[in-house]
Amino acid sequence: MNFLVNAVPSESLQLPGFDDLDREWLRARSSVKWHRPGPDVLPAWVADMDFPVPPAVTDALRDAVERRDLGYPDWPAGSPLRTAFARRMADRYGWAAEADRVREQTDLIQCLQLVLHLATSPGDAVAVQTPNYPPFLATLSTMGRPAVPVPMLDTDQGWRMDFAALDAAVTRAGCKVLVLVNPHNPTGRVLTRAELEDLAAIARRHDLLVISDEIHAELVYSPHRHIPFASLSADAARRTVTLTSAGKAFNLAAIRCAVTHYGPDRLLALRDAQPPDLYGTVSPLGVVATEAAWRDGDAWQRDLLTVLDRNRHRVEQVLRTRLPQLRHHTPEATYLAWIDARLLRLEEPPVDRVRKAGGVLLDGGTPFGPGAADFLRLNFATSHAVLEDILSGLTRALAASGQ
Structure with a gap:
């Protein structure tokens, strides 16, 4: 079945491939x-x-299948996504992310769950913005990590983080982890540099591990600008685990491919001490699709x-x-x-x-x-x-x- 209708020019059909869906x-x-x-x-x-x-992704996947290139990949030092991620962060945001701190997973939620498993224990409280992505909240509940909600503020200027409430909540609950979603799902808010620096000061004062979900980073509208939390300072870089994927920005959920950038040395060492296949391995086709999206999309x-x-x-x-x-x-x-x-x-x-x-x-x-x-x-x-x-x-x- 064709995914496009035979369209004629009209006000409602402005961009082929986007406005002529069947x-x-x-x-x-x-x-x-x-x-x-x-x-x-x-x-x-x-x-x-x-x-x-994107056609570039379709072409790359088709080429891999037609070449029958579906065997075990030869990645002794990790997949090519490690370098591709670092390059994209540098090109897009000026963040010198280190490729050797990147690890591949099959899904962003798996990335979060693995980090929580390694960095926390049942009963440890985790600060989280609310409202929030339901699978994240469900993950905290299932894993026995009590969520400490920090409600977003609805103001005449739009949604804002309540930094005083965050500081108080972390102090009261003894949180050691903040799950940051920026850009924010579901409000669509993009935190400014000044706001991120306020958040970084709280994280430094309470010695918080920041797990930063940045999967929507490439879907930001001008004049707003995404700033990776780990790029703020050396301290932010050392305490931040960054989660992302091409899944949202290129509509690739089914390829099951995500990356985690580990800032804390101890956490990266814990990750690498795990049995290599315990948490699954990323599909080579997921890597092919992600590379194509980031390179040619x-x-x-x-x-x-x-x-x-x-x-x-x-x-x-x-x-x-x-x-x-x-x-x-x-x-x-x-x-x-x-x-x-x-x-x-x-x-x-x-x-x-x-x-x-x-x-x-x-x-x-x-x-x-x-x-x-x-x-x-x-x-x-x-x-x-x-x-x-x-x-x-x-x-x-x-x-x-x-x-």
């Missing part, structure tokens, strides 16, 4: 986003994009950001004009909109209302942490036409509420 192709795929909701519901929930992967990514930038402003426009009872800040990064529906005072979770009355599946609610019960997360990484139908369903479900 919904039959989307529904025919086995990935969870479109498969699980069923044929009568439009999905805007799980954080996958609807767009085909920038032109595709520029088009992607053009589409996502347009879509985030369209979401903001519709919410402001059709659903003014909802509170929302245009995200500075990611393709996720975090929407406050508390003023509606619904008798059911907003996610349920939107699905039943609007035919649209969003994410949100209590899995995102304390205080998130009446929030919605909308994934706008789709074509103009699909997004319009998603927003129409959202409006249909909520426009008459709270009036």
